[in-house]
Amino acid sequence: MKKIKKIREITQTIKKIKEELALPLQLLIASEKEVEKEKFVEMLSKNGQRKFFRSLDLEKVEENLKELIKIVKQSDFTILVIDATKFFDEDTVSFAICLKELDAPYLILIDHVKEESEMVPYLERLESLLGIPSSKVILFTEPEDLNKLILLIVDGLERKRLALGKHLPVFRDEVAERIIRKTAWQNGLIGGITILPGADMPFLTANQLKMVLRLASLYGVGIDRTIAKELLAVVGGGFTFRALARQLLNFIPGPGWIIKGGVAFSGTYGMGKAAQLYFKGGKSIGRGFVEEVLKKR
Secondary structure (H helix, E strand, C coil), rough: HHHHHHHHHHHHHHHHHHHHHHHCCCCEEEEEECCHHHHHHHHHHHHHHCCCCCCECCCCCCCCCHHHHHHHHHHHEEEEEEEEECCCCCHHHHHHHHHHHHHHCEEEECCCCCCCCHHHHHHHHHHHCCCCCCHHHECCCCCCHHHHHHHHHHHHHHHHHHHHHCHHHHHHHHHHHHHHHHHHHHHHHHHHCCCCCCCCHHHHHHHHHHHHHHHHHHCCCCCCHHHHHHHHHHCCCCCHHHHHHHHHHHHCCCCCHHHHHHHHHHHHHHHHHHHHHHHCCCCCCCCCCCHHHHHHH
């Protein structure tokens, strides 16, 4: 009965994951007409996934405010690209205020600035004139700044992160990191506060299984009831935690609850990173899954 119950729970998790993957996704990139923004669309939509982006030239914002509000509300995240070589025009100011007033997930992307020190006056004007904090602004000068952009977008799309990573490969690894770290912290907390020996194992294992399923779906591995049975058979015993715990408890001094929490965190995180590498290699869940994953830890 317990096994049937676990399979049912995993099946429900699979259903939820598929629902998250099916959520509609649209990122809006807006700018003044003459400001270059297509390069950012290209960077974020590698492998031709442009259908998830909408490009918008800001013209006569005041006259088309209702339509723009509708577009922003339909979008999951908005990026406003500003050319820092000139002053903001009326359309840019109006649109920025619109984003702020709608409380829409957004960021301001400042282009054409070579040094961070050059950005100071633009940050001051954004904050004093529009009330936009510096945390909502990113300076784009080097290719490495793409990572900052990715982090901010993932931060703003918590509800649709799985769909974001699935459809847009450039976001995939960061979404995977969030899944792994969140699960590891949850298991660390559970492992630290559980009093009875072994009482935490069902919860730790359940979270671990859900994490693996999310990672599998993120990297394009099909998940179904058959996969649920395979996973339950190879991971369901929670032996990875027990093996790690036996090794650590023998030589790490300190309160048991700290060690238990640390074991649960590191065990989950290690398995998550290993599973990520496994799925990135194009492999699906099968009999050799655990052996392969443990080799990578």
